[in-house]
Amino acid sequence: MTAMRPHTDGGLSRGLLLLMSAATGLAVAGNYFAQPLLDLIGRELGIGPSRAALLVTAAQAGYALGLILLVPLGDLVERRRLAVSLYAATAVFLLVSATATNGTVLLASTALTALTSVGAQVVVPFAATLAAPAERGRVVGTVMTGLMLGLLLARTASGALSGLGGWRTVYWVGAVLMALMAVLLRTFLPRLGGDGGRRSYLGLLRSTVAMFRYEPLLRWRAGICALSLASFSVLWTALTFLLVRPPYGWSESAIGLFGLVGAVGALTATVAGRLADRGWVQIVTGAGTVLLVASWAEIAAGERSPVWLLVGVIVLDLAHQAVLNSSQNVLYALRPEARNRINSAFMTSLFVGGAVGSALASVVWVHGGWTGVCVLGATLSAGTVVLWVLERITVKRAAPGIVRDLVRIPATTEGE
Structure with a gap:
């Protein structure tokens, strides 16, 4: 025990x-x-x-x-x-x-x-x-x-x-x-x-929303990961449409088993975490955003090649996990006493990004097919690179491997 x-x-x-x-x-x-x-x-x-x-x-x-x-x-x-x-x-x-x-x-x-x-x-x-x-x-x-x-x-x-x-x-x-x-x-x-403390429940909710105002890193990382999850959702929403038609023509059970491929990417999250612990958190994020973009070239080739599709899916999942885990490592170091509020604000942003990605994938598939889906996914992924570069330019302070911003929520907001 x-x-x-x-x-x-x-x-x-x-x-x-x-x-x-x-x-x-x-x-x-x-x-x-x-x-x-x-x-x-x-x-x-x-x-x-x-x-x-x-x-x-x-x-x-x-x-x-x-x-x-x-x-x-x-x-x-x-x-x-x-x-x-x-x-x-x-x-x-x-x-x-x-x-x-x-x-x-x-x-x-x-x-x-x-x-x-x-x-x-x-x-x-x-x-x-x-x-x-x-x-x-x-x-x-x-x-x-x-x-x-x-x-x-x-x-x-x-x-x-x-x-x-x-x-x-x-x-x-x-x-x-x-x-x-x-x-x-x-x-x-x-x-x-x-x-x-003296914080009320309504004050707690107001403080959660206020995190976006007073924590610039939360804004940057929420934006990066929302776009990353949107790209991830584009793939997994449209993938079924691709696999049921020729040249694949897979059954529903076979398509369900294809989801096991995503487990390969999920298992890499600990690797990204260990690299972040060594002070490479920004490198992990940057590499993840670049890999997100690169994965869509293989995914596009996967329209007729299961090998390329498999490679692209694994790379995209790996990249998304790297971006997500490194961002969480940054955010959880900001304010230990407010981790749940930061997590609430962050994960809500991710959820919105994923929902938007799924909705866009369905529309784009109807009008642009697999090529349109891949262009959409690559565009969303490119957005993560842009936001990461902008974050690096605007946020200057750093502490043991983790970029920090010293702006804090005023005590009046905290105590509501």
């Missing part, structure tokens, strides 16, 4: 780090269970395709609200209690989904599951806080690897479990695992934070 406890001299034990990584991946996975099952769900519950597709929208909307309304609470209340409460609530809502008798109940439970699944975004800054400064990049990279693996593998697991016992099976399994994770987090996470 001691292997699961934080080190007494600071830093995270390997066991606790792996637990937190698994927790983030499991939490976000529930938001993607329905995507490969929409047809099965629609037939059993007697709802049409358009209404079944609303399950995806409900998950997106619920997660966005959770990022804005719940994640900042980590700077106000005791963080272990917050994380455990959100995981337990997610288990309950997954149980409601597993027993849903109509589309309305499933739609509501899906939105609520997504709302509380932002417990993953409480665990990430929790890990950054527990980590020793010299290993923060590695720790954040490891936790984010778990999160991305949960996101990428959820559809594959959902399809496999539905084949064993119907579409409800994945929700039953997810509910049990989330309940177990809540117990494990309650047992092994230390108490952290919770003094809250």
